[in-house]
Amino acid sequence: MGRQRGFSLLEVLVAFAILGMSLGILYQAFGSSLRNLSVAGDYTRAMIIAESRLAEAANRMPLEPGSEAGEEESYHWRVRVTPWEDVEDLPKTFKLWLVEAEVSWGTGGHARSYRLSTLRLSDK
Template identity: 45%
Template sequence: MIARQKGFSLLELLVAFTVMAIGLTVVLQAISGGLRNTAIASDYTQALQIAERRLTLAEAEQPVPEGERSGRAGERFRWTERVTPVDWNGDYSDEQAQFRLWRIDVRVSWGDGSERDVRLTSLRVERNT
């Protein structure tokens, strides 16, 4: 009788390690992609909070500050705020109209190589004096 060897051959071990390496690579890429997406979502959330805060401050100012302003929020985020009058009075002149309408645009941008941004727009009505 011929004695059979017990255990795995070298070829079987190589195939098993190759399959395991491919599977582990796929799992690590999925985890890495999830972490990257979480960081991007966190940046968008922070930028949205900054934009909402800037919009709230611009809406609360009396009188409405026409023009453009910009600044930084922390080290990574930059904001730009633009306030412009909206022509909606129709046949009335600005002096005859009882109200003025203002458009407030806020843009918050950031980026590490690729520029990303969040933009919010609001309208504000102000009594014409």
Template identity: 40%
Template structure:
């Protein structure tokens, strides 16, 4: 009896072919892996320079924004103090400052200079016949130095003097 040998799937010929396929697949995988590793190795010098340029521009813009915000805050604080001082000086006319024609000033307060001007206020024709009291135009000025030049706040009021 002649038996023909059936080829076993694990015969050396098939193993060699399987090994060849496996080796080819492995080589392709290694080449792809090598390309991927090379492309993912790090940033190029150009990419780093562009990133630094963008960062520098952004920081420059942010510094300008913060600088303007600080200047605006300082201006607002000085302006608020000047308004408060001018209001206080208007309130002191007739008490600490006599309600008489003239210009009055004093020591600077909290870095602010001040002046109060008092002038007779002209009455309209209808009231000149028999005025009850002399009106005065009172102007209080508070000023302070700033990097862009002197700043000032001017408040005006009309006060009645003593009855005539």
């Protein structure tokens, strides 16, 4: 009687176990990549909002101290203009202002924020 060729039940079970573990690892890797891509997209959107609000506030002349806030989609933004006092060599006819824009949002139970700031020179 000839010997039959093929896989035993144990070999098939081991192969399925290895396949299952490999697929689980690949699923985790792709899942974390998609989450990272989503977070990067959120930061990009927040950066665009912060840049536009900062440019809008910094180009107003004359600059005046104060703040304003608002909401755009699920992003909350706040712009603040304050006098900058750390300048000693600046001629008295000019004033330096700190303009800050902060955007905050929450995704997946995590609070995130992005902040930009610039200094602007204006007449007194």
